[in-house]
Amino acid sequence: KSYGFDLSTDNDNAIANYEDNDDKFPSCEIYCTGNLLHTIQTANPKLFSDSKTFVDMKLNNSPDKTLADFEALMQAKNQTPTSEDLKKFVDEYFSPKGTELEAWTPTDWKENPSFLDLISDPDLKQWGAELNNIWKILGRKMKDEVSKNPEYYSIIPVPNPVIIPGGRFIEFYYWDSYWIIRGLLYSQMHTTARGMIQNFLSIVNRFGFIPNGGRVYYHGRSQPPLLTGMVKSYVDFTNDDKFAIDALDTLEHEFEFFTNNHSVTVKNHTLCVYRDSSAGPRPESYREDVETGEEFATEEEKELHWSELKAAAESGMDFSSRWFISKDGTNDGNLTNLATSSIVPVDLNALLYWNAKLIAEFHSKAGNIKKVTEYETKAEKILQGIQEVLWNEEAGVWLDYDMKNEKPRDYFVPTNLSPLWVKAYNISESEKISASIMAYIEKNKLDTFPGGVPNTLSYTNEQWDAPNVWAPMQYILVEGLNNLNTPEAKNMSMKWATKWVKSNFKAFSKDRHMYEKYNADQFGVGGGGGEYEVQTGFGWSNGVIIEWLSKHGRDISTGAAGGGGAAATRVMSVVGVAAVTIVALIAGRFLW
Numbered sequence: 001k002s003y004g005f006d007l008s009t010d011n012d013n014a015i016a017n018y019e020d021n022d023d024k025f026p027s028c029e030i031y032c033t034g035n036l037l038h039t040i041q042t043a044n045p046k047l048f049s050d051s052k053t054f055v056d057m058k059l060n061n062s063p064d065k066t067l068a069d070f071e072a073l074m075q076a077k078n079q080t081p082t083s084e085d086l087k088k089f090v091d092e093y094f095s096p097k098g099t100e101l102e103a104w105t106p107t108d109w110k111e112n113p114s115f116l117d118l119i120s121d122p123d124l125k126q127w128g129a130e131l132n133n134i135w136k137i138l139g140r141k142m143k144d145e146v147s148k149n150p151e152y153y154s155i156i157p158v159p160n161p162v163i164i165p166g167g168r169f170i171e172f173y174y175w176d177s178y179w180i181i182r183g184l185l186y187s188q189m190h191t192t193a194r195g196m197i198q199n200f201l202s203i204v205n206r207f208g209f210i211p212n213g214g215r216v217y218y219h220g221r222s223q224p225p226l227l228t229g230m231v232k233s234y235v236d237f238t239n240d241d242k243f244a245i246d247a248l249d250t251l252e253h254e255f256e257f258f259t260n261n262h263s264v265t266v267k268n269h270t271l272c273v274y275r276d277s278s279a280g281p282r283p284e285s286y287r288e289d290v291e292t293g294e295e296f297a298t299e300e301e302k303e304l305h306w307s308e309l310k311a312a313a314e315s316g317m318d319f320s321s322r323w324f325i326s327k328d329g330t331n332d333g334n335l336t337n338l339a340t341s342s343i344v345p346v347d348l349n350a351l352l353y354w355n356a357k358l359i360a361e362f363h364s365k366a367g368n369i370k371k372v373t374e375y376e377t378k379a380e381k382i383l384q385g386i387q388e389v390l391w392n393e394e395a396g397v398w399l400d401y402d403m404k405n406e407k408p409r410d411y412f413v414p415t416n417l418s419p420l421w422v423k424a425y426n427i428s429e430s431e432k433i434s435a436s437i438m439a440y441i442e443k444n445k446l447d448t449f450p451g452g453v454p455n456t457l458s459y460t461n462e463q464w465d466a467p468n469v470w471a472p473m474q475y476i477l478v479e480g481l482n483n484l485n486t487p488e489a490k491n492m493s494m495k496w497a498t499k500w501v502k503s504n505f506k507a508f509s510k511d512r513h514m515y516e517k518y519n520a521d522q523f524g525v526g527g528g529g530g531e532y533e534v535q536t537g538f539g540w541s542n543g544v545i546i547e548w549l550s551k552h553g554r555d556i557s558t559g560a561a562g563g564g565g566a567a568a569t570r571v572m573s574v575v576g577v578a579a580v581t582i583v584a585l586i587a588g589r590f591l592w
């Protein structure tokens with residue numbers, strides 16, 4: 001079946017739940033589940049150093065022939081083929097990863113985007129130009145044959161070229177694309193940004209939701225819902241209200257789909273959790289999931305474990321102690337303690353509130369008064385849930401809620417502050433909230449890390465734990481504090497933005513790479529841990545830096561000390577800088 005890429009919206013035809021997925025993702029019988037996938041991904045010795053390699057390879061024959069010939073091989077080898085037998089089969093029946101894609105230079109790429117004029121420091125300006133060049137390296141276009149014969153590929157066909165994250169991630173990722181698109185908009189690449197948003201609209205129209213990334217094996221889960229936020233960004237840059245109005249049916253559909261499939265009732269409020277709807281290990285990390293699954297005795301327990309792994313992947317934070325619930329109800333443990341779907345996450349509910357508010361705003365542009373009221377009411381209900389279930393007066397911040405133990409999880413994650421970013425709080429209480437957030441920052445010593453604010457304060461060797469620090473999370477913190485609009489919060493926001501720009505710059509100057517994640521304990525160093533090597537490229541890291549160079553490039557310089565530059569010296573007292581320095585040195589960390 002080939003895709004016609006009909007961008008029109010037809011909610012009646014879009015699926016209302018995940019049930020019809022098998023039809024919608026025709027190559028799933030090869031790439032999502034089954035004996036072939038299991039046998040190749042668990043071969044001993046292993047065939048691939050990264051499990052994702054196999055599921056990104058193209059089929060040379062139809063799925064039916066491939067499966068039939070594989071079964072014949074299994075029979076011929078008495079169900080116990082050697083690794084060598086399997087390697088021969090893969091070489092004959094699959095083509096290398098990436099053959100379905102072509103490098104693509106965005107047609108709207110500009111040599112000298114105007115944001116470069118907003119940067120004073122010559123070294124930062126040069127760096128900005130190099131980051132702008134990277135858009136050309138990260139551009140990918142699908143070959144026409146993909147949409148004609150999608151059953152030969154794990155990649156999900158989309159009509160327009162995309163900017164990928166980079167490294168092993170050669171397809172689109174849902175939430176990464178939010179920061180990539182903002183970076184493109186700041187780089188005056190409106191056509192590429194619009195094309196990527198249209199891809200997502202087309203995907204919602206075809207499947208009802210946006211999968212985690214652009215591969216069929218991500219079919220059971222999404223990622224933090226940011227499509228409506230992407231449309232808002234596009235409209236803010238272009239004033240093209242019609243684009244948002246035309247997208248409304250699809251945006252509503254994504255919102256309804258997401259809330260229908262993720263809701264829970266807590267303390268009489270309907271809120272959402274991250275969740276997955278598929279069976280089995282993650283195909284792209286099959287071997288790893290089979291190994292952690294060994295810890296469980298029954299098939300049912302294994303399935304539950306895999307489902308919690310995939311729910312964590314839906315959150316974008318795969319993996320993190322944020323999702324561990326130990327026997328005594330703490331965040332201690334390891335991947336076997338994952339209980340993602342029992343934790344009500346602050347960020348997801350704040351984002352859904354934002355979605356509802358934006359949909360109401362777009363309806364108001366269209367003059368659809370009834371719809372404005374409908375979505376304002378939905379937003380208000382989510383806000384009440386956030387306030388009554390997730391706001392924690394004692395901690396002075398929002399906290400994830402543990403439904404198993406019926407208690408808040410008082411552990412730092414940047415997402416605890418995410419309502420500030422999307423204004424999911426009562427604005428009239430900004431002063432009070434600002435005081436309590438600043439006290440929370442102080443109490444958790446969040447300002448003492450030389451390389452940015454870590455994702456948690458637990459050192460577990462998982463990639464979304466300390467000491468790793470991630471661009472989207474720095475963004476949420478910095479933009480959220482800025483929104484609070486009090487002098488203290490704005491100062492901290494500027495200080496953290498400056499530190500992040502300078503730390504990324506140091507790493508780039510040294511290694512010539514933008515990293516997927518960095519190290520909070522060391523200034524200018526890439527991150528590590530988790531199940532794959534740190535990746536370079538890197539879409540969201542580039543996007544965030546381009547945005548902050550555009551916004552603050554006149555105030556940041558590479559020369560000045562303090563993790564800040566001209567702006568930081570303006571907003572912080574000298575005493576403040578010295579205090580931060582002393583605290584960091586006492587903690588045995590190097591500032592730069």
Ligand SMILES: OC[C@H]1O[C@H](O[C@H]2O[C@H](CO)[C@@H](O)[C@H](O)[C@H]2O)[C@H](O)[C@@H](O)[C@@H]1O
Nearest residue numbers: 165169173176212284285313316317318
């Ligand atoms: O292959 C392992 C996991 O890789 C992805 O997760 C990480 O990279 C994504 C792309 O940058 C990012 O969106 C995510 O936040 C990262 O943790 C993938 O999204 C996972 O589903 C996958 O299991």
